[in-house]
Amino acid sequence: MARQETDKDVGARPHVMQRLLDNPFLLVFLGVTMPTVLYLIWGIMEITQIPLAPS
């Protein structure tokens, strides 16, 4: 039979990692902030620093 495991048998206060995985809204926050900062904001900062061509 497959082994059953739940976070309950780990003890009263589950591991940090388990608490993170059990917290959907924290995950939403991380999953949206990471790419917003590292991809979008960083990328847009670089684009705004491109000097304009002299007209």
Place this chain on the structure above:
Amino acid sequence: MASIAVPGRQVAEERFRTCPDTGLEVHAKAETLIRVNVLTAVVFLAVGGLFGLLIALTRWQAIHLLPAEWFYLLLTAHGAAVLIFWIMFFEVALFYFTSAVVLNSRLATPMIAWVAYVMMLVGALVATVAVLQGNSSVMFTSYPPLQAAPHFYLGLILFAVGMLLTCFIFLGTLVVAKDEGTYEGSIPLATFGGLTGAIIMIFTLASGAIILIPTYLWSLGIISTIDPLTYKLVWWGLGHSSQQVNVTLQVVVWYTIAALVLGARPLSEKVSRTAFLLYILFLQLASAHHLLVEPGLSSAWKIFNTSYAMYLAVLGSMIHGMSVPGAVEAAQRRLGHTKGIFGWLREAPWGNPAFAGMFLSLVLFGFLGGISGVILGTEQINILMHNTLYVPGHFHATVVCGTTLAFMAMTYLLIPIFFQRDLAFPKMAKWQPYVFGAGAAGISLFMMGAGTLGVARRHWDITFTDALISFDYPATAFFMLGLNGLSALVAAAGGVMYVVVVFGSVFAGKRRTAAEAKSNPIAPGAVALRTYGSEGTLKLPGTIVLVSVFFIAFALYYFINWRFLAGIWTMS
């Protein structure tokens, strides 16, 4: 179909039935929504697939079916209908399935789910009509300064807002299920995967809104310009991340089918969840691989977002790619198929289209889509294939061989479970994954082959008739395009088989009774889907061999491409 009120429910007036196949308590309103979203998805696949066939027959130079205007028009319509509408309507059904159904819960705010559905449907129709009217052949990427008719963007925005609502309904259902205590402990892996998909989808749609709303205003003349590089940057937050939602939900489907059909559990729940966490944190950053050749963005930005972050996400995929066959092997061995290294695989239920489609999706996605994706995502070797047919070759391996085939396989379980019908034309259903898989693998490989020879993507005529400056492609390139056309016919045949089986079953399939579900079970392993738990074994010689073969193929191909690159500049 008996509807029962589940005792102890706070919301007593909600109707539930106990699914005789899975034992799940199915919320009537969630069920109707799942049905409607699945069928809508299939209609868009049928239409978009037809467009795909027509453009493939155009690129087959000996046939060269469509005139240029129609080629670009239908190429735009194809991308939108299949990549966006087919896949996303199906994903809505998967969101409702992995939240409400798997958690035995009611769906949060079914009324809003209907509003979302209507918005998505109207948006999809408006955008499609805009393309078919002929003034919006901007490809589904719609890079400015190409400009489409305003209602093209408006349709897409409407669709995206509807889709965003479904993500919130997913999150709301998690809250409802927890409050009403419909499950214990941690959410099952399928639900966690659904959550991962919903999170990535939120970022995806936010990026889409940030860029498409100004673009819409620009098409109306309210804004004077849209900066092309900024557009590309933000648009790929949508364009790439949405593909990552597809990967995520396709992985969810793999685990789900393995669980339902064989009772397979992940090798380790914790490891599989951690792999999904890698997706949540890193997958979306790899959007940068679409901008690898853009001047104006630094190498630091490119390399951080592709190399470092992307490889962490690829690691997540490799964990899943190992865990799913591993789970199948462990379950098969548990069920007594223990002969030799590959006895479990030989004796797998290959005649069950859900299983066959799932396993083909897994293998083709890994070998064709995964490996070519890493090649394209590596800054240095990307340039070998940039903007050639290699790119559509790669993403037909991911999104057609991988996601579409997985979703087709899932449909073969959704029909008995949610429509309570047996599959009509079971023989046809049995062959469908193989026919479609072969055709899809063909179009992927032959487009990659043509791309390796330099054939451009989105190009109507590589003979350059009437062009001032011409170019002679090698005869092999034409041959590849011909093979691509033949494969397209095979894939289209597989697509037609799918559509016939789905509509045949839904409207004329034999009703599935509780007695039938007992005598001919389609989801004997449903407990594995509903609960948290692991196989907890690593005695998996077959999987280890498969994974080793994968790594060797990967390393060789990666090395060959670097050699290829080195050969371009001869240094002496």
